[in-house]
Amino acid sequence: MDVPAARARERLAEKVGRACGLVRSPEQLLGQVSEILKPALTHVAGAWMVADPDSRIGSTAHAEGCTDELHLALLEQEARGDDVNLMRDVAEHRVAAASLHAATGGELARSRRWREVYGPHGYGDELRGCFNSGETVWGMYTVVRDADVGPFDAGTIQLMTRIRPHVTAALRTTLAVDGIHDGAVEEPGVVILADDDTLRSSTASANQLLGPLSPSGASPDPGYVVHEVAARARAVADGNARGPATARIKVDGGWLELHAAVLDTQERSVAVIVERAPPERSGTLAMELHGITAREREVAELLLAGMELERVAAELWITVETVRGHAKSVFAKLGVHGRAEFMARLAGRRRVEPSMGRG
Structure with missing residues (x-):
């Protein structure tokens, strides 16, 4: 056992625990957790997400080193299924940390997303996990290393397992702090995405509702949850996932609900309806968040x-x-x-x- 390394991980876990004791936004919380863990994770790209407890679709709260191209390519891989450590499987089984290296027996090329996405971009091992309390998943993460860096080891897995309850509790607290939306409920909005995920059209209501999800400088933009629910809709249509293709996103004072379906057209466009969660749904979420x-x-x-x-x-x-x-x-x-x-x-x-x- 590498005692100095173990002690270093223990100090990082304690630092994460202290950071989780301060109430802040999910973006600030997950950004700080990522920064604290960098000495152990040594990742070059990653996404830390807030999850919808029902659909387990994540909206990116903090991202680093992840281009739009990479993000969309990974969404496509997730929708196609038939790969190891898919995010939906990690969330379903509530895994604290799972490495691609371990899942493929050290042969990363056995993973399709590594062959088609990570490998060509010079990435190596990937680590994924979720932050859950019981069966409810509140957050997820994916981080990757450069190809010339070794795989994630057992010590790193133990570290992520150790911090999970702290991050989970902090996420629940930050999500509960904003309370319930108490303003006028805007009319639902509609977004139409082409088969290649480019935006074909959107209504003014959709732009208004999704606008707060696009802070400047975010990459990938948290608004990419629209693409994630669209990818789920395509997977459902192709028989690779179970429906419905829905998701909820935390916004100031409440939640948004997204519902996606593949249009019956040759182009396989996807329509995404965006609306504020009705009071009874927001109330249920608030009760979940407060234990x-x-x-x-x-x-x-x-x-x-x-x-x-x-x-x-x-x-x-x-x-x-x-x-x-x-x-x-x-x-x-x-x-x-x-x-x-x-x-x-x-x-x-x-x-x-x-x-x-x-x-």
């Missing part, structure tokens, strides 16, 4: 639907006091002081008459 249990979520969703305590109890076959206990637990986790404030926050209402008495 609300499955039973508490059932109670909360019935309360959001306007049911009285007695009816909730009858619906779930539990006592009224049990309902009240679950409700109080939900309120405490969300930092609200009663049903009226709870409804205002999660149902997108500014004023709701309380119906729980003392709450």
Whole structure:
């Protein structure tokens, strides 16, 4: 065992843990984690993503050394399937770290994306993983090394496994801080992508909704989640993935939902509908982010639907006091002081008459 190397990794893990203790945006968080880990990862390109807990499609929050050409080529490979360590498989099995070198038995050319993308661009081993709590995936990452650098070793895998709970908890916190969108809901927008992923057209609403996802200097642009959900739609149409092709993206004050489908045309264009997540979907996400249990979520969703305590109890076959206990637990986790404030926050209402008495 290389004791100095192990101690160095331990110091890096502790540094990541301290960084995760400060609330910041997902972009700042993942950017700092990437920077801290550079001495161990020695990567030259990578993407650190916030994931949609349902579809497990990621929107890039921090990227480095990744050109548009490389990003689109990797999206195409992911959509085609039939390769090792596909991101959807890494997320489905909630893998903390998986190297391409290990998956191919040291023969990188056995991977199609290495043969067609990484190899020709002078890259070597790739490391991928996800940040999850239980079965819920909140983030993912992919990093690659130069071809003249050795593969990711067991120590690096252990390091990424060690930091995963810290980064996961920090991601959940940063995503929860913004709260729920409380403004006017814009009309849905539409984006049309050609078969080669070039933009054919988009509506003004789509441009307005997706505009905040395009900070200057980002490469690849976080707006590339549009291309990712389009790639998923093509994979579904070709029988290489299960549908539907949907994704959610965190924006200030709420979430956007994207739905994609291949148009029935010879060109195989893809239509992507972009809209703000409705209040009930944003509310569900907020409850997931705040660690609300499955039973508490059932109670909360019935309360959001306007049911009285007695009816909730009858619906779930539990006592009224049990309902009240679950409700109080939900309120405490969300930092609200009663049903009226709870409804205002999660149902997108500014004023709701309380119906729980003392709450």
